Structures are given as structure tokens and as C-alpha cells.
Amino acid sequence: MAKRSTLARPSTARLLLEIGTEELPPAAVRPALEQLQRGATAALEEARLDAGRVQATGTLRRLVLTVDGLSSWQRDLVAQVRGPAARVAYDAAGQPTQAAQGFAKSQGVPAESLRVLEIEGGRYVVAEVQEAGRPAPDVLGELLPRLVAGLSFPKTMRWAAHGFRFGRPIRWVAALLDGRVIPLEIAGIRAGRRTIGHRFLSPGPATITEAAVYEDVVGQAHIVLSEQERRARIADGAAALAERIGGRPVLDPALLEELVWSTEHPTPVLGTFEPTLVAALPPVVVLVTLQHHQKCFGIVDGSGTLMPAFVAVRDGGNSHLDTVRTGHEWVVKARLQDARFFLEEDRRGGFGQWNEALARVAHIAGLGTVADHVTRVRRLAGWLAGAAGVSESDRRTLDRAAELCKADLTTSLVREFPELQGTIGGIYAKERGETAGVAAAILEHYDPRAAGADLPRTLPGALLSVTDRAVLLAGAVLAGLEPSGSQDPHGLRRAAAGLAAVLREVGLPISLRRLFDQAVLTFDAPDEARGQAVETCLRIVRARLQGMLADDGIAYDTINAVAAVGADDVPDLIARARSLHEFRSQPAMSLLATGYLRVHRILIQAGHVFDAESAGARVPMAFREELLVEPAEIELHGAWRRIHPRLTEAADSKHYTLALAEIAALADPIDAFFDKVLVNAPDPVLRENRLALLERVSGSFRRIADFSLLVI
């Protein structure tokens, strides 16, 4: 095979690409950098450019790609391209036909050079195509703009006539291969060797003489390029400042992340405010004001009490920190006074008035007002309290909390701080003499607020959380708003996941079907629509449940197997899934599953219908022990009869690991049975009796799972 030799020995170089932008959304930077890194690795590979380390770093104003050890030439391409079948490629005289010539032409090779090869059992003509490697800058000039254009952002924009779309406007591009500018253009901007420093500390342009010195150049221009370094400056700096006043910063992870990605040269600064403002406001309001609105960290003392101080993070240097401090202090004070004003406004109102105002607050489209929603939640909560068999005092707590749970939506504080819904309701409930249980349930009914977040701690809180979500799901599905594809504007999947998580955590043995049967009854709808809505709700919740189990490392076939015999009782489903998951590593498992599969198949052949929903309703086939004749069937029956009571007891008390241990005793007898016994005996009485025995055996397995769905 002829390989074109390059004139010069391939050398390596360092690539630098810096995309200078206006401030990108902080949350979009890391994903963009990850795409850049992955995309560059793949694109270089595809372009036959050998590369060493490919790295993407950056800030909200620059996405930076560096590649070390990048080959300065593309590898040559030698490829065999398959053409038409040999029988149509040559005529009787062995001359290339039109088809062969057309193919050769399309590949840029002479028809005489085509060869015939056997590929996948057929004979085809093959063209050997060679493409000489090109210098890296030429290749990169095409590759890099494509790479950048392919970056995706949650939302893109246009900003100029060229129509290029990106997260924010691109304002400069630097592209260097060692000391040479790579000729390319991105978003109408020609790449150069110019970068821009920190917006306020080094606003002028700086020259990058060669790719190797990029980090030094931007470093001198006051850019802290490393994410870790920015994080350390913020977190360590905040801790050091807080320590000065004997406290420690509340480093909210989301805020820390936002600050890491919204600064190029973070410098923390300590500020204080009047202690009376802390005293006058619920601590959570102070913290949310500082964190969400002012992007500052709160500070707590040794006992965890909020102090009248904060750490702001300036994107800039150390000079004139005093004016930055007084500026932030002034704004924090104004914000806290504003919050106090809302608190005082709310103190003039009460739950009755707030609840009344809910009649003017729209719920999601088609579901009336939030007041309507509350009425439904209360009704369903009443049923749920009964179904869950809770104490009289819990029932009263649940009912009162259900009545008040959305009232805070119309308070001034929640209108100002929507993220405090529930929290404010809980605080006001306590202030107005509601019981601690009612206050807790109001607060907790929004839990979990995100995947993996805190779950309700009290039983009424958990029941209210389930109820609220069940009514939302039922209503939204009835209104035709069920999620599709990646579209879930009303957060129904999240609601379903939350519902499943609460049921799992609290271990409430509530039938999902009965829950949704009741939930749809709180809406005016034809019975048929209600019935369909229940099925849809169950489907959505089950999908979340399965996702939850999969997140726990439980294999999909295990999940399917346990769900197939009933997915209505969430804690039960989870207990079966966990036990089966562990049991699957046992040596008996393979024989057991194969054995069950044979039982299952023969019963299906005999017209048996396995259906989780109607399992209880079916009359079992008649079985008579005295009709057993073969030793192997007598043995199987004996084994089954021995384990049956213990298995039933274990399963009834949800000790599924024990139940599985009992079932394991059936593995050998089943195996022997199918070896020795002809189920489909000519005598219909014997045949029916053997099927009846197998039905009982299968019933034992199906207390736990449909083992036929396990992939062994």
C-alpha cells in the first residue's frame, strides 16, 4: 500500500482557541466547555490530526480550547470504498461498465485501478482512495468554526446581520497554532492574536505572541482562568472574612457555583448591617434576600445563628473595596427593609383573607384557580388519611394544613420571594397560633423541592405532599397536559417523581390506583375520561418509580419483573425489587429462573393469562393431590407444600429476602419435573391436574416477581 510520505517529519504544536463573548449565562459555561472539549477531541480524531491533551477552560466571557502535542500535519487517508457489485461492474468482455466507470469517477480514481474484493459474502468493486494529509492550520481553519457553531446553549440569540446564533454575542476570536494565527472566521470575526482582559481591571486588548503563553497573558490581564482557583478565592476568602467576626459563611452550593461562573477575578468583601434587621425578619427571609437577590453569602455564628453580616463577591480587584462594601451594605439594608415592609403588610392580613384571594390566582391552564385546587386537595387528603389509617390527631393536622397550604401564595412576602412558598406559610401559621404539626405540614408539602432534596419529615406533611401532587397530576392529565417527549412545562414528571419518592421514604402502603381513582373524582369529567386519566397517571408515576430504582443500581429486567406482578404499592414494589436484586447473585438463581420460565410458558400455552391486576380475582384451577402419579411431580408438590406457608407468611410481612430463600428450594424439583414428567399427558384429567400444580408453583414465584422477564 503506497503511503505518501510527508516532506518534513511531523512535528507537534500547541493550539489555542479563545472565543471572547459578552457575559454568557453562568450556568451555560460549564456545559459549553464540556461540549467544546468532547467536540474537539472527536473532530481532531475524525480529521486525522493526532493530539495530546485536549482541554477546555474558561469563564463567562471566554471559552478557551487548548490542545497540546497537536500534529502539524494531518495523517494521510488511505481508504477502500465499496462500489457496485462485481457482476454489474464488468461486462462479458471484462471491461468496466458504465456503473463501474461512474463509481470510479465519483471517487476520483481511474476505472482500471478498481479491484474486486469479497465483502460480507458478496463480490464488489473497490476503489482505493488516497487523500494526502494537509497542514494542520488549513484543517483547523475549517474544523474550529464548525466546532464553535455546533455548541449548543439552553437558549440562543442573534445579535448581528450575519445571523450567527450563540449563547451571547461573540466579540473576539483568538486562534493560534504555536506562534501562527490560524486563518479562520467565526460569527463574522476574523481570528487574531488579540485577547481582552478583565472588564474593569484590564479593559484593553493584549497580544498573545504564541499559544504557549496564553495563560500568562490572560493572567496578567487579571483573568483567573482556572475554575478551581476562582472557587478557592471565593470559598476560602469568604471563610477567612467570616472568621474575622467569629462566624462562618453559609456557602450555598448553587450560589457558589453561580459566582464561580459569573466572575473572572472574584474578590470577596465583608459587609455588615443593622442587627435589628436580623431580629425583625425570619432568618430564612434574610438568607434568601442575601443569597438570591444580592448574590451574597450569609454568615452564621458558632451556634448556627444568622449574624448581621454577609460576604459579597466582587468581580474585580482589591482596590476601592471600601466603596464596594458600602455600596453592598446600602443595597442589603434597602432590601431587608423592603422585606420587613412586606412582612408588616402581611401581618395586617391573615389566612382567611389570603385563602380568599386564591380564588383570583390561576392554577395551570384548564384547572381553574388555586382555590379550586385547595378544595380538591382537602377532599383527597380526607380520603388518604382514612386509607392510610392515620391517628385522629394526624387526620386533623392534615385537614387543617390542606386548607391552609397554598394561602401564602397571596402574601406579599411570597409574591416578592416566590422561592419561599410553603416556608412563609409555615412561619405565618406558627405566628398565628396553628399547631407545630400544621406549620410543619404546610412547609413540607412542597418537599421534595428538587430531585434528591429533603423529604417531608412528618406524616401529615408526607400525606399532603402526596395529595398535592396526585391532584396536580390527575388534573393536568384530565386537561390533556400530560408530558410528551422532553416537554413537561407543568413539571408533572417531577411531581410524579416526588410522589414516588415520598411514598418510598415514608413507606406508605397506599395503592397508587386507588389514590388516582380518588384524585380524578375531585374533577368534573366523564367516567371514561377519568378512567383513562388514572391509567395515564399510573404510567407516569411508574416510569418515575422505575427510573428511581434504576438510579439505585437495580437492573431494568429486575424492575420489570417485580413491576409485572404489581406496581401499585410503592414500598412493597421497592422491597421486592431490592430483595430480588440481591438474590440475583445467588448460585440457585439461574436454575430457578429457567425453571420458572418453563412453568410460565407451558401455562401460557395452556391458555393461562397472567395479569397483575386480575390475579386476585381468578379462580384457581382445581387440583387433586391423589391424581399425582410420577415421583417427580409428587416431589415437586411436596416441595411446594413445604415452602408455601412459610413463603406466604414471609411475603405477607414483606420479608422478601426470606421468601426468595424459600422459593430457591423449588429449583431442583422443577428441573426434575420437566425432565421426567410429560405435562401434556394424553389423559386430559392428568394434564389439567399437572397444570393446576404448576399454577400453584407459579403463584408462589409471582408473590415476588414475574421471573420470566429476567434476562439470565
Place this chain on the structure above:
Amino acid sequence: MAKRTQALNFQEMTLALDRFWAREGCVLEEAYDVEVGAGTLHPATFLRTLGPRPWRVAYVQPSRRPADGRYGENPNRLYKHYQYQVILKPAPDRVQTLYLASLERLGLRLDHHDVRFLEDDWEAPTLGAWGVGWQVFLDGQEITQFTYFQQMGGLDLDVISVELTYGLERLAMFLQRKASVFDLVWAPGVTYGSLRREEERQHSAYGFEHGDPTTLRALFEAHEADARRLLEIPLVLPAYDAVLKCSHLFNLLGSRGAIGVAQRVELMSRTRALARACASAYLRLLTAADSEESRGG
């Protein structure tokens, strides 16, 4: 620490911004004389950002939001506030630098503060309008909404405009270090409160208590019908005025608590439909005028 120079008073701020943006080629327009909830509703923004023609304008727009009124009792909340609005079409490459220079013109030393451009995408569903940009934070205080418009009246924009909306009261409170908006110095010896507090009190009372729902509703219907009739002719600009009336009446009905949830959604979608119709009609006129011009020229 550098000695703090005397902060600009309220009218000096607008004068400074006027001078700055006039030098950048902006037409200094006056506020629109129909009640609006935001400077974006001014035809100089809503209509002029449509189509391909370059346009630069700056104006102060009193913006009325009846539900935000607090009878002049809350030091931070107003029924009516003043927005300083700048439109730059097409968006210049160095628009952020320009904007920062305008802050310096207000007496701010940028290196003495913490100025941040934090993601904030703007959307006005009733106008079928949205854009991408930031809220500009000054030491943690939002002082400007900075937006690259992408759609207006439901139409993808041919040319992208930048809208800068300065919150004048907030900026002034920061610069003058006043804890209450009513204590702001408007002109030497004249406070914001002396000019505006009574207006806040009376309009809050009107918006929350004394607006007559039947009248408001009838006015809404009348202006809506008028807008439709005018669009038929088409007289786009008077039609658009009628839509603005509808939009304000809708806000009044809302603050008065006079519309239920379903009605609210319905009235909003009716207003939106009209705003969109005005945008389309305006663009048709513009296209016709441009092709006339190119034929004539």
C-alpha cells in the same frame, strides 16, 4: 478613599443621559402620552424596532403599574416609575462599553464598584416579545435591563436592536444614598416625594378601591373594538394607541381585583392578538413604503 462628589439630582441624571445618548446619535424623543406599563410599549420602541430601518432613540417613559402601587407608603414601591429607555438599532458591537460609559456620565467611578452583567432574559407575552440579555447589577442592585430583542409582536426581527432600560429611581437612590424614593432630590430644593407622593396615594386608591369595574370593562371593550376597526382601514398608529389603552385598562381591572382567572387569560390573549396585528400591519406599511422608495429612487 476619594472624596464623594455631590451626587446628581434626578433631573440632572436624565439630562446627563440625554446628552450622552444624543452624542451617540440618538433622537431624543419625549415620553409617550398614552398610559403604558413600560418604555417598551412606546411606539418608538415597539413599532420602530420592526423592519430593517436603522434607528436610535432615547426617552424617559413614565411607566404605570397599578398593582405595584402602595399609596406612597412603601419607600421602595411605586405605582408609576420612570424608565430611561434607549434603543440602538442595529445593536452596535461595543454596546456594553457604551453603556458603561453612560454610567460614568452619571458620576459613577466604575473601578470603585462592582458592576455585573447577570443573565436575565426579558419576555413580554402580551406583546409577543422576547429578548436575551442581562440585568446590570451595581454593588448588588439591579439598575438596568439590557436586552437584545429577538422577537416583537410575534415577529422575528430583521435587525436586532438593543434596549437599555435604566431604572431611574433605583439608580438615583443608589447615587444619592436615599433610603426612601420620596426623599430623592429631583431638583435643588425639590424632592421626588413633593412632586409625586400625592399622585401615588390617589392613584393607588383609584387602582385598588375606586376604579369602577363596569366603566373599566366598558372602556376596554370600546377601545378593543376601536382598535379592530382602525386596523381594518388600516390606521395602524391610532389602532396601536387603542391597544395601549386596552393594556392599561386590563392592568387596572387586575389591580381592582375585578377579573376572574379565566377572564384574565382571555383579556390578555385578546390584547396580545391586537398587539400582534398592529406589529404585522405596521411592518406591511413599512415594506410597502420601502419598496415605493426603491422604485422612486
